[in-house]
Amino acid sequence: MSRPIVEILADQPRGEFEPALAEANLAAFRDQGFTSIARITTDEEVAWLREVYDWIYEAGRTPKAARFDLARPYDSAGEDLLPQIIAPERVLPALKDTLFYRNGRKCAARILGVDEGVLNGWGHMIRKPPKTGAPLPWHQDEAYWDPALIYRAMGSWLPLDDATIENGCMSFVPGSHRGEVREHWHVGNDPSVHALYCKPEASEVARAVPVPVPAGGCVFHQSRTLHASGPNTTQRARRAYANEWQLAPVKADVAVQRRWIDEHREAWAQRDIDDTRKTWAEKEPG
Numbered sequence: 001m002s003r004p005i006v007e008i009l010a011d012q013p014r015g016e017f018e019p020a021l022a023e024a025n026l027a028a029f030r031d032q033g034f035t036s037i038a039r040i041t042t043d044e045e046v047a048w049l050r051e052v053y054d055w056i057y058e059a060g061r062t063p064k065a066a067r068f069d070l071a072r073p074y075d076s077a078g079e080d081l082l083p084q085i086i087a088p089e090r091v092l093p094a095l096k097d098t099l100f101y102r103n104g105r106k107c108a109a110r111i112l113g114v115d116e117g118v119l120n121g122w123g124h125m126i127r128k129p130p131k132t133g134a135p136l137p138w139h140q141d142e143a144y145w146d147p148a149l150i151y152r153a154m155g156s157w158l159p160l161d162d163a164t165i166e167n168g169c170m171s172f173v174p175g176s177h178r179g180e181v182r183e184h185w186h187v188g189n190d191p192s193v194h195a196l197y198c199k200p201e202a203s204e205v206a207r208a209v210p211v212p213v214p215a216g217g218c219v220f221h222q223s224r225t226l227h228a229s230g231p232n233t234t235q236r237a238r239r240a241y242a243n244e245w246q247l248a249p250v251k252a253d254v255a256v257q258r259r260w261i262d263e264h265r266e267a268w269a270q271r272d273i274d275d276t277r278k279t280w281a282e283k284e285p286g
Contacts, residue, residue: 033177133232
């Protein structure tokens with residue numbers, strides 16, 4: 001059982017840290033659609049974020065609409081395989097006052113070539129339990145978002161445990177961010193399973209690049225970059241905390257029809273969530 005949250009928050013580390021985002025990182029992001037750095041925050045903040053993360057993952061900490069397993073049908077009984085918490089900063093606003101959040105915004109603004117003030121940020125936490133943590137198949141983040149809008153967006157992904165091939169680090173297909181959003185399907189062809197997958201060419205999968213990152217490092221990727229992560233085959237959980245950074249989306253002249261989005265909305269509407277908690281669901285980012 002975690003310490004009381006008031007005690008955890010009282011111990012939030014303070015200080016500054018300047019991440020080393022080089023010109024080579026900017027070039028890699030432009031050309032490949034992803035890049036990584038070895039450090040975005042301090043060891044002290046990583047240790048504190050682990051405690052916050054474990055607290056927020058305890059039962060009852062978040063509204064039902066904010067937490068679900070990516071790999072199983074909504075609200076089904078059984079062991080978590082790939083649990084996700086959407087927008088944890090709504091539960092703990094202090095998460096927006098961290099080096100990870102501030103440095104992530106700063107790096108995203110530099111990568112995208114925009115002022116920090118125009119970027120909107122929201123977070124999500126994904127946990128891969130030991131031995132049972134499920135893989136996340138090939139997909140594009142933008143495939144989850146409203147097809148009536150045009151996005152310019154990217155993610156910053158912080159592992160709170162060393163992300164390795166054995167515990168499910170992310171892999172990317174270089175250059176895949178230049179294309180359109182591809183056709184996606186729900187895992188198991190079940191719209192009540194949140195996770196999506198697409199079908200890259202065999203040649204794309206063959207040149208995919210795994211990106212192991214130490215705890216406290218960060219991976220940045222564009223919203224259309226094809227990526228996946230393997231299962232956690234180790235004895236320890238793999239905890240990861242990501243923030244998405246977006247310029248204000250622009251309404252498309254013609255809305256794109258995406259079958260899997262309609263299927264998702266229908267399945268999501270069937271969840272047994274009371275009116276109070278539905279407010280959270282209606283505000284679901286992306």
